[in-house]
Amino acid sequence: MKKNNFIFDLQHIWHPYESMIKPLPCYMVTEASGIHLKLQSGIKIIDGMSSWWSNIHGYNNIELNNAMKKQINKMSHIMFGGITHNPAIKLCKKLINILPKKLECIFLCDSGSVSIEVAMKMAIQYWNISKNPKKKFLTIHNGYHGDTFLAMSICDPINSMHSIYEHILPKQLFAKQPKISYHEKWNNYDIHSFIKLIVKFKSQIAAVVIEPIVQGIGGMKFYHPEYLRQVRLLCNIHHIPLIIDEIATGFGRTGKMFAYQHANIVPDILCLGKALTGGMMTLSATVTSKKIASVISNSKPYRLMHGPTFMGNPLACIAASKNISILSNNNWKKKVKKIEKYLKKKLLILSNHPRIVEIRILGSIAVIECYNFINIKLMQNFFVNHGVWIRPFKKIIYLTPPYIIKYFHLKKIIIAITHAIKNNLLFLI
Incomplete structure (x- = not known):
């Protein structure tokens, strides 16, 4: 039976970034506890990946488990359109408490890629009131922001896994990748490419999108905090919203609660995901200012045009709320x-x-x-x-x-x- 399951998986289940014809081998995990994954063979292996950055407290964390068990007996899911619930309210209160005062309007999504999509939609709708709406996005080479279509358009057009879609994706603006690393001495030449693009295309740029300090799957480079400070300053000068993609780095991974704190800046739109629920289940959030939310809400179509079915899922919200409590208390x-x-x-x-x-x-x-x-x-x-x-x-x-x-x-x-x-x-x- 166990062998049959492996064969079934091989023949019918498509794994991430894989071929259905010659996929890389999969290892059957039967249990997970603490830092260990237990394989079908009975062997326990140490997880050095936190299930793609997300499982920061280890598997089967008793506090997270108990919070979710208690919630599932009340309701595991309910639509968020025209309805609200305490787990979402509790989570959003906790997020606002750990974020800068400027970031106070929260859109609860269901994955990191969707959080990026929502942030980019926010930026586009923000400029709808303009006589010449802005539709382009400025980012840097070797970035990664997700696998959905608008998110793919701001991933590196040449070196990313999404280059095969390059001919059908919206054309965005890419500054040269920062070369000065986190611990090196800063030199202003590193920001020159970005300056040229933001000055030349400022009338077209809806927002700047950037991973803070750590470029993830685009090459795992760590750039200098001054680069991010300069990006923030340039966005301020040219009145362009700054979107920070904190999906991988958020909730302590870099030594700060959020990686943008290394540069002592505040974004206009913040994307959160992965470790938001402590790795228990999928949930993301796009957080913005009252100013941006008000402009969107006071211009046609007078609302943000996005609404995932599992948006604000109560079970995910209660896990995220408990995760923030753990981070606050330990x-x-x-x-x-x-x-x-x-x-x-x-x-x-x-x-x-x-x-x-x-x-x-x-x-x-x-x-x-x-x-x-x-x-x-x-x-x-x-x-x-x-x-x-x-x-x-x-x-x-x-x-x-x-x-x-x-x-x-x-x-x-x-x-x-x-x-x-x-x-x-x-x-x-």
């Missing part, structure tokens, strides 16, 4: 700082290895960029056999572990990575 900053310190101590030793271009660490994110492309199938299997779950891509091995991880488990992950780096069979040479 010592997550200390935990993330300890993870960062240990990763720097143990991983940076590999920096001089001839296979490695660079090792980058910020908060509880570690990136090992290699010269050669990785054989994903073989390396994935190698990691599982060494008791860890790490999912590399292209030339990059990266870690985003749960905040509850212990030194012993991080040590095991780093040992596995060290052996993988030295294994020629795991790279495409």
